Amino acid sequence: MKHLNKIFVAALLAFGLNANAQDSDNPWAITFGANAVDTRISAPYKFGDQINEFYNVKDNWNILPSVSYLNVSKYVGSGFIFGVTGSVNKIDKFVNSKTPGTLSTFETTNPGDLTYYGVDAVIKYSFMEMIGSKVIDPSLQVGGGYTFIGDASAGTVNGGLGLTFWFTETVGLSLQSTYKHSFDDTRTPDVDVASHMQHFAGLTFKFGGKDTDGDGIYDKDDACPEVAGLKEFQGCPDTDGDGIPDKDDACPEVAGLKEFQGCPDTDGDGIADKDDACPEVAGPKALNGCPDTDGDGVADKDDKCPEVKGPKENGGCPWPDTDGDGVLDKDDKCPNVKGTVANNGCPEITEEQVNKLNAYAKTILFNSGKATFKPETMPVLEAINAILKEYPTSRFSIEGHTDSDGSNALNQTLSENRAAAVKNFLIENGIESSRLRSTGFGETKPIDTNKTAKGKANNRRVEVKLIKD
Known part of the structure; x- marks a missing residue:
């Protein structure tokens, strides 16, 4: 038994050194059980006798009634398995011919309870994957060893x-018959080793597959090896149970739809809740899922007038037209005064009003030879100012004229100064400077004779003219 202990120690050492070195589904296996040695296979039997005597356990098989063999093996890929077997037995039944050279007579003798030890390396090919079974595992094996x-x-x-029946993924019953051809076979017990059959029956335990998260899926096949999950999702969890694994689920804690990467669409508007500004009320995608009751392109939540169409620039409300002149306040330069579309919502000054302005202007009185107003002229200037305020977008030219008394240069300067004086008065009283310009013509544009006092008085005048763009 000393050799048997050595075999078991060697096999267990191999197991201990390699059990954690694997990186595939349970690549390691350990098998232990009983073995039987049958020397009949090389005895000079007829072929028919060989078959008949194969199951003659009582007369031919040497069986040690204990655990008598140990195999450690590793799956190396593509159906191939490499293993080492250590076995022990006692030979008390040795089959040989009774009369040398004959084919029909044989005898079984006890060669002296010879101790049997075998150490064998084996390369096995499993047909399990080929036949598509998960229970029946037939195999073919070759190898060599020392006996x-x-x-x-x-x-x-x-x-x-060999044939293994797998009770579970990792536990099975293994049966094996091996022919061992000896290179030193004169069939002399205790002198040479006869070629023989060795049969094995034992329990096989596969191990070595790593399953970090304990979900029953090995790490090498587990898309989420550190988080327990489901087999149908390659070991990944589906927290919300919507059929979409968390790793692919944009909303892993809320059940949703596949077309929305696992996110829900509560209002059914085709926009996932996470992207929907109004997740409980259906709305168009263009408005981030919010409704637009009046169809003006402004979502109700941002629409100050949700039931009346209006532009976005005005908060979804229609532009007002305060003065009712047909020009919206946003475009109306005179929103509180009725005007015309042509004049941007402002009233257009009539020819009658222009004539009225000139009638007033002709009555503006200046101190003699100066550009200062006589006191009685102030009401006239205020009346002109009031008319200009009624037409806030109209522009006017203030023109100054003199009679022929005095030099041309003096008259030119005086006319310019008097026109400017009227312009400045109007600006000081609320008329925008951009609406006014002033110029002087001196004595160059008389409207009456300069030979009479009346004619000269008519020529000394201020005119107001409408500037037309």
Whole structure:
């Protein structure tokens, strides 16, 4: 039994060194059980006798009634498995021919309870994946090893068949028959090692697959190896149970729809709640899912007049037309006074009013030879100012004229100064400077004779003219 202990220690050491080195589904396996050695296979039997005697356990098989073999193996890929087997037995049934050279006579003898040890390496090919079964696992194996029987020892070339029935993913019952061909076979017990059959039956335990999160899916196949999940999602969780794994779910804690990456669409408007500014009321995508009752392109939540169409610039309300002149206040330069569309909502001065202005202007009186007003002229100037205020967008030219008394240069300057004086008065009393300009013509544009006092008085005048753009 000393050798048996060595075999078990070596196998367990191999197990201990490699159990954590794997990186695929349970690539390691350990099998232990009982073995039987049958030396009949190389005895000179007829072929028919070989078959008939195969199951003659009582007369031919050497069985040690204990755990008598241990196999440690590793899956290396594509159906191939590499393993090492250590076995121990006792040979008390040795089959040989009774009369050398004959084909029909044989005998089973006890060669002296010879101790049997075997150490074998095996390359096994599993057909389990090929046949598509998860329970039945047939296999073909070849290999070689070294066998000790009593004081004899020899190398062998091995070949065999195996069959494993898997009770679970990792536990199975293994059956195996192996032919071991000896290179030192004179069939002399305790002197050489006869070629023989060795049969094995044992329990196999697969191990080594790593499942960090404990969800039953090995890390190498687990898309979320550190978080427990479901098999249908490659080991990833689906917290909200909407059929979309959390890793692909934009809303992992709220059940939603696949077309919205797992997010809900409460109002059914085709916009996920997370992107919907009004998730409980259906609305168009253009308005981020919010309704637009009046259809003016402004969402109700931002529309100051949700039931009346209006532009966005005015908060969804229609532009007012305070003075009712057909020009909206936003475009009306005179929003509180009726005007015309042509004049941007402001009233247009009539020819009658222009004539009225000139009638007033002709009565403006200046101190003699000066650009200062006589006191009695002030009401006239105020009347002119009032008319100009009625037409806030109209522009006017203030023109000054003199009679022919005095030099041309003096008269030119005087006319310019008097026109400017009228302009300045109007500006000081509320008329925008941009609406007015002034100029003087001296004595160059008389409207009457300068030979009479009356004619000269008519020529000394101020005129107000409408500037037309």
